[in-house]
Amino acid sequence: MNTALKFEKYFAYILYYTGLFFVYGKMKNISNKTRILMYHRVVEDTQAKNDVLPKMVTKDEFENQMRYISLKYRPISLNQFLDDAKKGKIKKKSIVITMDDGYKDNYTNAYPILTKYNVPASIFLTSGLIDTDKMLWFDEVSAMICSTKKMEIKIQNRIFNISSNEKKTSSIQNIISMLKKTDNEERLRWIKELQKECRTSKNLNNKNTMLSWKEVKEMSKNKLITFGAHTQTHPILSKMNLKDVENEIAKSKQIIGIKTGIEPGLFSYPNGGKEDFNKDIKRILKKYDFKCATSTISGLNDKNCDLFELKRIGCSHENDNIVFKVKISGIFNTVISIYKLFIKVINK
Ligand SMILES: [Zn+2]
Incomplete structure (x- = not known):
């Protein structure tokens, strides 16, 4: 575990065991903000141990987390959040589940758990890789x-x-x-x-890594699941010329529309950091009638947030149950904001 993760863990334990986490949960203005959780892969226990890039949760962890949010929060779809934000009425304890990239385990492992707990989710597809043996x-x-x-x-x-x-x-x-x-x-x-x-002689490509269109189509018939676009090949959009950006966005939208019969209105930026998108990319998304775009910038969303820069909370195997509960409450972000304000005041 790296230093930042260790710090996050100790900090979460302090907030949890001092009771600050519970007090925070009772505060009305905080509860009125929406949390958008970000997942990538839901895997078997053995596979999570080899997670080089921290983007996996195990099936058990995912089930515990979905059970917890279905009891303590109000799980809604990303489209529902957009409607609520437009009306200026975000209901208390709203929480949205998103899954990026389009891994096959979203169908084999996550989908049965989402339906079991009746939790809606948006899955963002890297459309050029669906139904291929190519890897991201x-x-x-x-x-x-x-x-x-x-x-x-x-x-x-x-x-x-x-x-x-x-x-x-x-x-x-x-x-x-x-x-x-x-x-x-x-x-x-x-x-x-x-x-x-x-000089790898082995064929690294594997037909069982990404979703197939058949699986996508089947899930799209369930009202709990919405598909969004995540480009064709997962490039870093800010590192491309705008013509190529437009091509990645337009093609992804078109293919998902053809394959599912539903034109996607949701988008997720590949990598999604502040430096990975810009106003020109947002403009292209609006040109293609996207309604929103999710980033990987950490935080909660209120009714006045930029819908083309939605903040999310990343979930991975490296966070245990307590860290998960504290993290999704949004208390980390509030503490950081208070700290920044404090520094600003002293520097005046
Ligand atoms: Zn991605």
Whole structure:
């Protein structure tokens, strides 16, 4: 566990066991904000242990979390949140579930749990990968480095040590975050270089990683599940020219519309950080009639929030039950805001 996660855990335990978390939950103005939770993969226990990129929860964790929110919160769809925000009436304790990328386990593992607890969810599809044996580019980078026999690899004139599992994990994380900051064409070129560098003979592609259109179609018939667009190939949109951005957005919307019979009105930015989208990208989304876009910026949403910059709370295997409860309450964000205000006042 890295230092930031350890800090988050200790902080959550302090808030939980001092009772501050419970007091916070009773405060009316906080309850009137909507939490949008962000998931990626819902996997078997054994698989979660090998989560190099922290984006998995186990089936048991997901079930516990859905049970908890169905008892303590008011689970609504993202479309319901948009309607409520438009009317200026966000109901207390609203909570929205979103799942990014379009992994097959959303159907095999998450879908039965969502229906069991009657929890609506929006699934954002990387449409170009659905029904293919291709992997998302960061999963491919991770798989290549995991399967190579080399002790170190060179990329962008930097040498990365991959001589142990621990070193592999940190190198994978560093390489992926480096590639996310790289111009799109360059990124694609570096991934090709990495394929040569890793010299992986194994076929890493796997038909069982991403959803099929048949599974998408079946879930789309259930009123609990809404599909949104997450581009065709999961590039970092701010690192592309606007013509390519438009192509990624338009194609994703069109294909999901054709395959499900429902034109998607929801969008999720790949990677979703502040630096991964901008006003030109928002303008393109509006041109294609999207109603909102979710980011990965942490926080809660009120009726006056920017619908093309919705904040979310990330959920992963690294957060235990207590951290999950404290995290989704929104208390972290309030404490950080108070701290920032405090610093501002002292600096005056
Ligand atoms: Zn994604």
